[in-house]
Amino acid sequence: MSASVDFQEAEYATERPLLEIKDLAIGFTTSNGEVNAVRNAHLTVMPGETVAIVGESGSGKSTTALAAIGLLPGNGRVAAGQILFDGEDISNASEKRMIELRGNSIGMVPQDPMSNLNPVWKIGDQVRETLKANGLPSGPDDVAKVLSQAGLPDAGSRAKQYPHEFSGGMRQRALIAIGLACQPRLLIADEPTSALDVTVQRQILDHLDKMTTELGTAVLLITHDLGLAAERADQVVVMYRGQVVESGPSLELLQNPQHPYTQRLVASAPSLASRRIQAAKELGVETDDMLAPSETGVVEPAKSDDVLQIQNLRKVFKLRSGLGKSTDFTAVDDISFNVKRGTTTAIVGESGSGKSTVAQMVLNLLTPTSGKIIFDGVDTSTLNSKELFAFRRRVQPIFQDPYGSLDPMYNIFRTIEEPLRTHKIGDKASREKKVRELLDQVALPQSTMQRYPNELSGGQRQRVAIARALALDPEVIICDEAVSALDVLVQAQVLNLLAELQTRLGLTYLFITHDLAVVRQIADRVCVMEKGKLVETGSTDDVFESPQQDYTRALLNAIPGAGLMLPPEMDVA
Amino acid sequence: MTPDYTTTARHADSRRPARRTEHFVADVSETPLQVTDRVKDEAAPLSLWGEAWKNLRKQPLFLISAFLILVVVAVSVFPGMFSQIDPTSEACQLANSDAGPAAGHPLGFTQQGCDVYARVIFGTRSSVTVGLFTTIGVLLIGGILGAVAGYYGGWIDSVLARINDIFFALPLILGAIVMMQLPMFRTNKTVWTLVLILVIFGWPQIARITRGAVIEVRNADFVTAARSLGVSKFGALMRHVMPNSLAPIIVVATISLGTFIVAESTLSFLGIGLPPSVMSWGNDIQAAQASLRSNPMPLLYPAIALSITVLSFIMLGDALRDALDPKARKR
Numbered sequence A: 001m002s003a004s005v006d007f008q009e010a011e012y013a014t015e016r017p018l019l020e021i022k023d024l025a026i027g028f029t030t031s032n033g034e035v036n037a038v039r040n041a042h043l044t045v046m047p048g049e050t051v052a053i054v055g056e057s058g059s060g061k062s063t064t065a066l067a068a069i070g071l072l073p074g075n076g077r078v079a080a081g082q083i084l085f086d087g088e089d090i091s092n093a094s095e096k097r098m099i100e101l102r103g104n105s106i107g108m109v110p111q112d113p114m115s116n117l118n119p120v121w122k123i124g125d126q127v128r129e130t131l132k133a134n135g136l137p138s139g140p141d142d143v144a145k146v147l148s149q150a151g152l153p154d155a156g157s158r159a160k161q162y163p164h165e166f167s168g169g170m171r172q173r174a175l176i177a178i179g180l181a182c183q184p185r186l187l188i189a190d191e192p193t194s195a196l197d198v199t200v201q202r203q204i205l206d207h208l209d210k211m212t213t214e215l216g217t218a219v220l221l222i223t224h225d226l227g228l229a230a231e232r233a234d235q236v237v238v239m240y241r242g243q244v245v246e247s248g249p250s251l252e253l254l255q256n257p258q259h260p261y262t263q264r265l266v267a268s269a270p271s272l273a274s275r276r277i278q279a280a281k282e283l284g285v286e287t288d289d290m291l292a293p294s295e296t297g298v299v300e301p302a303k304s305d306d307v308l309q310i311q312n313l314r315k316v317f318k319l320r321s322g323l324g325k326s327t328d329f330t331a332v333d334d335i336s337f338n339v340k341r342g343t344t345t346a347i348v349g350e351s352g353s354g355k356s357t358v359a360q361m362v363l364n365l366l367t368p369t370s371g372k373i374i375f376d377g378v379d380t381s382t383l384n385s386k387e388l389f390a391f392r393r394r395v396q397p398i399f400q401d402p403y404g405s406l407d408p409m410y411n412i413f414r415t416i417e418e419p420l421r422t423h424k425i426g427d428k429a430s431r432e433k434k435v436r437e438l439l440d441q442v443a444l445p446q447s448t449m450q451r452y453p454n455e456l457s458g459g460q461r462q463r464v465a466i467a468r469a470l471a472l473d474p475e476v477i478i479c480d481e482a483v484s485a486l487d488v489l490v491q492a493q494v495l496n497l498l499a500e501l502q503t504r505l506g507l508t509y510l511f512i513t514h515d516l517a518v519v520r521q522i523a524d525r526v527c528v529m530e531k532g533k534l535v536e537t538g539s540t541d542d543v544f545e546s547p548q549q550d551y552t553r554a555l556l557n558a559i560p561g562a563g564l565m566l567p568p569e570m571d572v573a
Numbered sequence B: 001m002t003p004d005y006t007t008t009a010r011h012a013d014s015r016r017p018a019r020r021t022e023h024f025v026a027d028v029s030e031t032p033l034q035v036t037d038r039v040k041d042e043a044a045p046l047s048l049w050g051e052a053w054k055n056l057r058k059q060p061l062f063l064i065s066a067f068l069i070l071v072v073v074a075v076s077v078f079p080g081m082f083s084q085i086d087p088t089s090e091a092c093q094l095a096n097s098d099a100g101p102a103a104g105h106p107l108g109f110t111q112q113g114c115d116v117y118a119r120v121i122f123g124t125r126s127s128v129t130v131g132l133f134t135t136i137g138v139l140l141i142g143g144i145l146g147a148v149a150g151y152y153g154g155w156i157d158s159v160l161a162r163i164n165d166i167f168f169a170l171p172l173i174l175g176a177i178v179m180m181q182l183p184m185f186r187t188n189k190t191v192w193t194l195v196l197i198l199v200i201f202g203w204p205q206i207a208r209i210t211r212g213a214v215i216e217v218r219n220a221d222f223v224t225a226a227r228s229l230g231v232s233k234f235g236a237l238m239r240h241v242m243p244n245s246l247a248p249i250i251v252v253a254t255i256s257l258g259t260f261i262v263a264e265s266t267l268s269f270l271g272i273g274l275p276p277s278v279m280s281w282g283n284d285i286q287a288a289q290a291s292l293r294s295n296p297m298p299l300l301y302p303a304i305a306l307s308i309t310v311l312s313f314i315m316l317g318d319a320l321r322d323a324l325d326p327k328a329r330k331r
Helices: A003-014 A061-068 A095-101 A123-133 A140-149 A168-180 A198-215 A226-232 A250-255 A260-268 A270-283 A355-362 A385-394 A412-422 A428-441 A446-450 A458-470 A488-505 A516-522 A540-545 A550-557 B048-057 B060-077 B116-152 B154-169 B172-180 B183-187 B191-218 B221-228 B233-269 B281-291 B297-323
Strands: A019-030 A033-045 A050-054 A076-085 A106-109 A186-190 A218-223 A235-240 A243-249 A306-320 A326-340 A344-348 A370-375 A395-398 A476-480 A508-513 A525-530 A533-539 B004-009 B020-025
Touching: A019 A061, A033 A050, A033 A061, A033 A076, A050 A061, A050 A226, A061 A076, A061 A186, A061 A218, A106 A168, A123 A140, A123 A168, A140 A168, A168 A186, A168 A198, A198 A218, A198 A226, A198 A550, A218 A226, A226 A235, A226 A250, A226 A270, A235 A250, A235 A260, A243 A250, A243 A260, A260 A270, A260 A488, A270 A488, A270 A516, A270 A540, A306 A355, A306 A508, A326 A344, A326 A355, A326 A370, A326 A508, A326 A525, A344 A355, A344 A516, A355 A476, A355 A508, A385 A395, A395 A458, A395 B221, A412 A428, A412 A446, A412 A458, A428 A446, A428 A458, A458 A488, A488 A516, A508 A516, A516 A540, A525 A540, A525 A550, A533 A540, A533 A550, B048 B060, B048 B297, B060 B116, B060 B297, B116 B154, B116 B191, B116 B233, B116 B281, B116 B297, B154 B191, B172 B183, B172 B191, B172 B233, B191 B233, B221 B233, B233 B281, B233 B297, B281 B297
Parallel strands: A033 A243, A050 A218, A050 A235, A106 A186, A186 A218, A326 A533, A344 A508, A344 A525, A395 A476, A476 A508
Antiparallel strands: A019 A033, A019 A076, A235 A243, A243 B020, A306 A326, A306 A370, A525 A533, B004 B020
């Protein structure tokens, strides 16, 4: 180490942290008594530094950040510890003092761009409100300047528009503009891009990076994605069940995770896993991250043919535009692909690409406008009601929302039994036996049978949904974003389960997802869709290694952590 | 048990000079790892209604209103248990006209010399009958039409919605006044004619609520899942959509039960509801208004009984709404 570095370090040793959280405990008063949401949390944000808090839902990451800006919900309070903002303890500061700090000292970018803008106010007015509240000049030019800094083109006229005229990405930009309007010294960004498409997410984060660097703003980034955190932050703080389990420089944390929880996270985060697979491929090594069975290791299914053939499929929706007039909207535009028995084919695309419409048509819940879906040699549009009933046995869906896909009024036994009863399979005793077997298959205890969906977690519900889908011994399972709503570790668990079931039962998956990182782990073939068109299709390896289309390339580059240099084999014992 | 601190330089960043950040690792014994996504099997399984019941049991609002409703129902089914005095006009003695409370007659007498307490007790049945059966009728008609409109949508929905609007636009009291003047109703007024008329003008509200609830549920993934299992469209409506739409309907039905009792009294008060031969609170209030200035008590007591009954149904509806709130469901 040279003398100059030592000098700099000495200088930084005396530097005061911008935000320092010490031994923070946050309690919530609920109907079941006091609940400790956060214990012993501590983190330090130096001026101009980006710190990411990573954790799954319920880990206390958002609660910690909300405490720092004094916006805990009414039943929550700081029970112990200190929150020092620039040396001042604000953990129990007066509301008046917090109002002074909010906006011009601590800014906030909330999570959901859809619900965090007031729909009846023009965008410009919402920015002006922030400027005014903090005593800054708030003329139309100032508002336009703030908006254009956040990367909104044509800001002057955009300011006169309402939130519903903005796309999700533009709304998030407007929220960033509001958060940074008063040039705060600390910006708290709570999952700022989790509701956005990956390519938009990347643009927004790049821009946020650029802005905060220019302004010298420190950022407290809250995210569930370890890859994204490592890519964007200088320092990563990992929270688990209300406690900080590990913190440190982001790259070091990824390369050398110490706490078992961090090790699990690093092993499971799809963005990192896909990055490792990529690195391993380049070196020609096999990794454990590949959930899709490689060609050699798989039990050959009885028949090896194209179980599904999609030919020139089109779906046009008529959009009503008043007084009997209607405009055509082509959701799916002339797509063709085949799905081989016993393999996983992923359809990837951003929101509005038509991927879910394809799934609905394959499930025969929507009628194609033109084109054919040939299942096991039979055109599904020609099925009569009896044949359709039989078809239903062989093709089953698993949906995205684990909270919406199970009937809340049915207990788990009735839920899984329903397909058997509908198809009049077996008697009561044999059906109960089958339900028990299915629960075993998805690794849920048999006692779950008596429970109701609202008593289970998201991952458990998704397992129940899988068990229900398996009840009729189907050949093809359509997973419509089946793991997108789950926490990282649970997601990995469910993906493993799906892969295991595929090997054991020879299932064919059609996997609809927006998440390329997951695709890398599980799929054999990929179909990339953009605005209803199939832009690229090929084996997963080919598409990831040499994407042919710009769009695919943009999608691949947008996987968080794509730029991270990771060793292909992580030793995570 | 000190945490393990290791200090390393922050990863290369050209923008800023290197700054030391320590690598903190919490003690594993203090932050134990738990099995990912374990099923909690301590508590007994609870269905949606089971959980609602668990919440309701603790609510004073529910307990009070449920108790009052039980009393009212008991009175209407077994009025003889609460009063041995014959309240009918034949048994009334004009000598007691407008007399105050006396032994065995705690609430005094009406202008006709009838016992007020007994009349209030025996008048309960007609009010409760009208309220209950109107609600059942409204639930049947409004529920079926609303569910069909919401579930099938399209032109069925458009037609039913317009019919609904037409009935919605007619004020209940005005409509009832006109209907009651029709020869077929004028000549035989009973509790059931009143129920029929109230149903005719009361169903649109339930139909609207049902339609909204059904539309909300019909697009849920579990309905799509059931359909792709091979459950028929009607089967999915009966097995999944309706049970899940019931909560808001029950709440509104409970509250409107109270308002139907009020409607009965209003119509009786106006002289176009139940015939004077049928004992009801509305009729009693109407009869007592003549002597309101000299003896307000005969008017006051049936009015209090009416208010308490209606209030308990509305309170019950509120308590149910809280317990069955779909937003509280998701966690």
